[in-house]
Amino acid sequence: MALKFGISGLRGTIGDEADNLTPDVVLAYARAFGAWVRENSPMRTPLVALGYDGRRSSPMIADLVRGGLLSSGCAVLDLGLSLTPTVQFTVSHHATVAAGVMVTASHNPLPWNGLKFVDGEGRFIPLDVWARLHEIVERAGWVWLPLTQIPHVRPWHDEAHRRHMQAVLNAVPVEAIRGARLRVALDACNGGAARWGDMLRALGCEVIACHTEQHGFFARPPEPLPQHLGTLAALVRNAQCDVGLAADPDGDRLALVDERGDPISEEFTVVLCARERLMNRRDGVVVTNVVTTHALEDVLPNARVVRTAVGEMNVVNGVVAHEAVLGGEGSGGIIVPDVHLARDGMAAAALILSLLAQTGEPLSALVAQIPAWRMVKRKIEPRGIAADDVRALFAAWQQTPPHVECSDGHVYLASRDGSLTLAADDEGVRVEGVLPDRRRFATTLADAESRTLVQRLATTAPTLDLTDGVKLDGGDVWLSLRPSNTEPIVRLMGEWRGD
Known part of the structure; x- marks a missing residue:
């Protein structure tokens, strides 16, 4: 490799x-x-x-x-x-x-x-x-x-950590959080996030931690996805904690477990943090990428949500350009400009504690207030096709946007440079492509969620967004196709409103 x-x-x-x-x-x-x-x-x-x-x-x-x-x-x-x-x-x-x-x-x-x-x-x-x-x-x-x-x-x-922690504390209402006397479970993924405990204790929290040992191995898969947070979820339930906080190995992402021990979708971290930043403001700008949940717009009706290409650098540039109060992506990477211009799990954790303290509501209730959107994330793998060839099609579409047709369970994108067809069928979604050199490929996404996504999008007249790859937005449903920079795959992401 x-x-x-x-x-x-x-x-x-x-x-x-x-x-x-x-x-x-x-x-x-x-x-x-x-x-x-x-x-x-x-x-x-x-x-x-x-x-x-x-x-x-x-x-x-x-x-x-x-x-x-x-x-x-x-x-x-x-x-x-x-x-x-x-x-x-x-x-x-x-x-x-x-x-x-x-x-x-x-x-x-x-x-x-x-x-x-x-x-x-x-x-x-x-x-x-x-x-x-x-x-x-x-x-x-x-x-x-x-x-x-x-x-x-x-x-x-120690001094580097102390200064970073103090900047985080300066960005939140410390006394309000201390007054809430929160009990917090922390999963540090056997890395430097064990030092988040210093910040939590400075905020008056009782801290019960797991996976803080520094032995060079990971006690769980390092990506803090809901399915990887079983130990933290059990710790929250057994210790009757108000919230569980999970880091990735280098501490730039935050995942959450609610007070019932239920892991929360990583897409909701940015939604909850944005709500905290806008609690005491009439308006403001929040910057995210084109494939983060559209629940963000639903929760922040008085805010302006600006969407950029995927990647921390792109979101940071958007935060600077629009003087935003927050930036973030659906991976749980949150940028708090009042601290610094970088994804920061410790800063995101402080915002979550601030939200709990200021609303007085449990995390499960705050999550329940987020309108339901069903997210789909898949990889399309054109067998026998090199990564450069896949990217060539999307690069051509940046110069000559494709024509889009949606009908009868089909989504069709085509230009003189090539085409992609997504066709919902009994097996899932049939994907067929024609590259700029006229070679063809075909594969299948064999799952019901992908089929539902394509079926719903096919009933709309979506707008075309070329900010990053191709995004088709049908209002209550959207679908994004982005070529990987390193692998011969196309990343398919999308959502529809409702369960």
């Missing part, structure tokens, strides 16, 4: 026969990033913040990154076991820090690891900077610095 590069960083596997995140790769890109930082920093010896998540390979990889940064002429502010948002906060709120690196593969399974590179504003580096890193990696003849010029390493573990 090839290394994966994208806005959120570099990822690969380690420790098995198919490993590709080798020491040479890690060191090469750490050196390249250090060289790029030096090219773009006014400081002679730029300072780079470095943190890592709780997986077994992360301290080893962090050692390689540390060496690569030092050998490129960058000093290192060492945060140790940390969180991606803490690294980003440190960069954006510490005047002498020029950039950051987080060693993590986020929600990927344990054999994976990776590097997230952060620019001087605390944001992930864009694709043009990645292109520059690739150029530097390919450059031959790396020369070591003279011994007297090798920079220093400065430990900053």
